[in-house]
Amino acid sequence: MNLAEAIIQKNIEKHPLKSAIGFKKKKEGWKELSWKKFSEIIFKTANALKEAGIKENDKVSIYSDNSSEWMIFDLAAMSLGAVTVPIYSTNNAEQAEYIIKDSGAKIILVGDQAQYDACLEIVKKNKCSLETIIVSKKAVWIKKEFSSFYLEDFIAKSAAEAEFCPKENDDVATLIYTSGTTGTPKGVMLTHGNFIKAFDAHFKFFKFKNFEEELSLAFLPLSHVFERSWSLLCLYGGARVYFLEDPKNIANTLEEVKPTMMCAVPRFFQKIYAGVLEKAEEGSSLKKKIFGWAVKTGWETAELKRNEKHISLSLQIKQNIAEALVFSKIKNRMGGRLWFLPCGGASLSPEVTRFFESVGIHVTVGYGLTETTATLTLFPFTHFEHGTSGKPLPGVEIRIGDQDEIQARGNGIMKGYYNNPEDTQKVFTEDGWFKTGDAGKIDEKGNLIITDRLKDLMKTSNGKYIAPQQIENLLTNNNFIQQIVMIAEGRQFASALIVPNFEFLKEYLAKNNIPFTNWEEVVKNKEVNDFYKNKIKELQEHLSDFEKVKKFTLMPAEFEINTGEITPTLKVKRNVVLKKYAEIIDQMY
Known part of the structure; x- marks a missing residue:
């Protein structure tokens, strides 16, 4: 079945007047579209694309921040049987050009002036497949030298009814280009069946009650498989989805929108x-005692819930007091209604998941890749194990192969890499299992435990193996450390490049009468370095000696997406960072 049809048809039949999506335009409040209005705009967009020459299996690209238009364009393209090709809004012209040329995209939706100008640059520089640029915002200045339209004008005269192009499970719905932490991006072919079967598996796994009443806030990039799959799943299940364009506004938006899921x-x-x-x-000492007591009470309650055991009346009364005095304040900062938060992209320390469970917010830690339609394993609501990545979804099988590599097969596994049979062959075993490139193990209860990226495992000159992600997570759990990159491969000890949390460091400077000049000077300050040295020593106490960061360099600025140091999903491109800062690293040895 066509994925767009599976999402739209049942919802407009079941509750046409119920709200489907929410969005906010500059200087305006939040607005909603009903399923009837949402579907009409999708159909108008699909018909406009058809009139512009888009046929089944043609590629249609989206190069924009999150917006209602992003989702409308995506579902419109898929309803025609075309293939959606997302591009991160933070990608520069060169990165966007590679994806456009490799995919052969004919039409592209852009959000801001920067993306529009990048597309014009691509068209001018090279003959490429692009025939038309569609612009979602009227604030963008369109130039007449190339076929360009505002989305509003593009769809204005098109009909608000359409037929869905029939699709089989194996037909490609989207090409999602990997962010390329270790090389050239590859176009992952995900099918209509990949998505629909994965969605059905999630609903079977969780057995949600009243899912149609939920409200999800999309603040991670829709260009990434995680947010896109989750937002489509929410719409598939009839829940509302609100789109946040600028993730920097997350704190205010949580209080405005009050999502229940995210x-x-x-x-x-x-x-x-x-x-x-x-x-x-x-x-004060009294507030510290109350906080400690509340967290302890919350933890006792959460553990009983996790193991489906009876909660006594006295503990329930204590829990209600803890909720009133402490937990409600934490929850209100997150909007007050959040209860279910899928977490992916990297590992999350067990002390963090335990804390949120204590507060009454279920963080569903999961594991998956773009190539697996996001999710392979997840925490269930009960009987999950902190420190693991949960259990496989229905229809997913996991095994541990050579070098402890996690291998998978099942509903969500990609069709392959677009135009790249050689790399496709490399990531599948002879008996058809997908090789994830991650190391792990399965515990006696069937939970998956991630050890690390196989490519990230470091071997010191003393022959000791270090899994950097776990240690980096341990250190970034602290408020004074924003980003960290460990170095150990071929070295006699582990070192690190550390980006401070500048907001908290500035407060520390003021409290300790350390003059602020500029960050280049501050990160060299002896008192600041001694503070971080003690902080890191304290955080690493329980680690083996060979795992501990022995030396570090404080960096004066964050690793950035536009400099290629991190991916749009905030994963560090280790090879880029190691090469760029090789001189600084060598000085530590």
């Missing part, structure tokens, strides 16, 4: 966790 990456949880602990530490 997918997020580990850094989101780490920052909230570290911020709450920091604030508690600054409180």
Whole structure:
């Protein structure tokens, strides 16, 4: 079945007047579209694309920040049987050009002036497949030298009814280009069946109650498989989805929208966790005692719930008091209604998941890749194990292969890499299992435990293996550390490049009467370095000696997407960073 049809048809038949999506335009409040209006705009867009020459299996690209138009364009293209090709809004012209040329995209939707100008540059520089640029915002200045239209004008005269192009499970719905932490991006072919079967598996796994009443906030990039799959799943299940264009506005938006669900990456949880602990530490001795008691009470309650055991009346009363005094304040900062948060993209420390469970927010840690339609394993609601990545979804099989590599097969596994049979062959075993490139193990209860990226495993000159992700996670759980890259491969000890959390470091400077000049000077300050040295020593106490970061360099600025140091999903491109800062690294040895 066509994925767009599976999402739209049942919802307009079941509740045409119920809200489907929410969005906010500059200087305006939040607005909603009903399923009837949402589907009409999708059909108008599909018909306009058809009139512009888009046929079944043609490629249609989206190069934009999150928006309602992003989702409308995506579903419109898929309803025609065309293939959607997302491009991260933060990608530069060169990165966008590679994806456009490799995919052969004919029409592209852009969001801002920067993306429009990048597309014009691509068209001028090279003959490429692009025939038309569609612009979602009227604020963007369109130039007449190339076929360009505002989306509103593009769809204005098109009919608000359409037929769905019939699709088989194996037909390609989208090409999602990997962010390329270790090389040239590859176009992952995900099918209509990949998505629909994965969605059905999630609903079978969780057995949600009243899912149609949920509200999800899309703040991770829709260009990434995680947010896109989750937002499509929410719409598939009849829930509302609100689109946040600028993720920097997340704090205010949570309080405005008050979502009940939202997918997020580990850094989101780490920052909230570290911020709450920091604030508690600054409180009076009485407030510290109340906070400690509340977390302990919450943890006792959460453990009984996790194991489906009876909660006594006395513990329930204590839990209600803890909720009133402490937990409600934490929840209100997140809008007050969040209860279910899928987390992916990297591992999350068990102390963080335990904390959120104590507060009454279920962080569903999962594991998957673009090539697996996001999810392979997940925490269930009960009987999950902190520190693991949960259990396989229905229809997914996991095994551990050579070098402890996690291998998978099942509903969500990609069809292959577009125009790349050689790399496709490399990632599948002879008996058809997908090789993830991650190392792990399965515990006695069937939970998957991720060890690390096989390519990231480091071997010191003393022959000791270090899994950097776990240690990097441990250190970034602290509020004073924003980003970290460990170095150990072929070295006699582990070192690190550390980006401070400048917001908290600035407060520390003020409290300790350390003059602020500029960050280049501050990160060289002896008192600041001694502070970080003690902080890191304290955080690493329980690690083996060979795993501990022995030396570090504080960096004066964050690793950035536009400099190629991190991916749009905030994963560090280790090879890029190691090469760029080789001189600084060598000085530590």
